[in-house]
Amino acid sequence: MKYLRQFGLVLLFSLLGELCRFLIPFPIPASIYGMILLFAALGLKIINLPAINDAGGWLVSILPVLFVAPAVNLLSSWDALKEALVPILVVMIATTVIVFAVAGLVTQWILKGRKGDKKDV
Amino acid sequence: MYDFVLNSSFFYVALTLAAFGLGVLIQKKCKLAIFNPLLLATIFIMAFLLLTGIPNENYQAGCQALTWLLTPATICLSISFYQQFQKLKKHLPVICIGVVAGTIASLGSVYLLCMAFGVDESITASLLPKSVTTAIGVALSQEFGGIAAITTAVIVITGVLGSIIGPVLCKILRLKDPIAQGVAFGTAAHVIGTTKAAQMSELAGAVSSFSLTFAGLVTSILMSVLAQFI
Incomplete structure (x- = not known):
């Protein structure tokens, strides 16, 4: 029960x-x-x-x-995916790096309150 | 026999579990982030459907019982979120600011890049929640007219990518603090990144686990607020 x-x-x-x-x-x-x-x-x-x-x-x-079944549904949205494949790949890679850097650096910057960590942001 | 298989609900669920089990086994043997069980299971099932000629519609209908569990299972993410919330109390303000900053960077950069490429609105909606955990991201994608399948694939690949390049980025950006590392992994690469963060240190894992759920919540609130203006 x-x-x-x-x-x-x-x-x-x-x-x-x-x-x-x-x-x-x-x-x-x-x-x-x-x-x-x-x-x-x-x-x-x-x-x-x-x-x-x-x-x-x-x-x-x-x-x-x-999430296997929703992902397998790619079979049905193949056309939409094919058309935008390059933009999707670029967005995926670029934004993953950007988000990782911003989230990490902002946090570390606040934690240490120090200069020198501000690259890239 | 073919007719039986075509319309059996248990067959498709069993097939899904078997494919996922095989994926888990392969990952255990290879220990590489690319061999993500969800990614592998998806490829196995796609290949199976294409080879046997079973229509995807039948597979989807057969898996309805699994899909039905998505909302209840997503809600339960709150349980570990609550546990981490209790554990991390004194670091919470810093973590939350970091997650919000990362989430704004995520939505902003995805939106701008999509505009620059001039992709279809449905693609933009599918990509906006790409850094949050699948359960929240797919729900958001559907809410905003995105394509759930594309969102699922992009989220999983983002997670895998994040967990592979994360340690390298930590070195390049000199992210040494476990809290900063955890926020970065959780916000950028959700559950898959959290697995990596937990390998780096226990604190990083806990922070990442909290951050991934918080990032999902912040993303859903920001997206629905911004949707009123755009």
Whole structure:
């Protein structure tokens, strides 16, 4: 029963997330609302970690598997991909470097409050 | 037999699990980030569908049970997020500023490059959430008219890329602080980068784990706010 109860709790937050998405006219996905609500519920001690940790941890651990089917869908969007392949590759590589550098350097710069780390930004 | 396979739901789910299992096995043997299980499983299944002539529509319909679990599983990311939040309390302000800076850099640079290339709007929407974790990124992509499949592929490849060039970038940029390293890996390369950060140090791993979820939240809020103006 433990897993069923925990899974039920997760579904409850999924439902609340969908409800928020339905009621609030803002393009935020249902799962984000669900995440924020679950975080708030944990923070406010409305539910405690052991009440959701086992089923929740399992669900997170299978997340990558759940994305196989969406990724296989590339077969159906091949045309859109083919047309923009070069831009996509450039954006992917360039922005990964940029984001890594900005996030890391800004953090380190604040931590040390020192000059000399400001390259590239 | 072919008819049975064509419409069986358990067959496709089992196929997916098997393909993923094989991917995990290969990664364990090779220990290379490029051999990402999700990437490998996707390639295996694509090859299988093309070879057998089974339509992708049938495969997608058969995997609906898995796809259904996406929202509940995504919501559970909050659990480890909450745990890291408790653990990292005193570093939180710095981490949050770093993540927000990285996220603005991400959205800005993706948007500008897409404009420069003049790509289709659906491609831009597919690329904007490229640095956040798949669960959040794909939901965002769909919300803004992107193509989920492209977003999934780009996110996974971004993660792999980030975890490969991350250590090199740390040297070039002289990122020595584990907190700065964690923020960089988590913001730029989500879960896959976090695996690498955790290998570098425990603190970097924890910070990266927090940063990846926070970056996802910041990205979704920024995207929906900016969407009102653009």
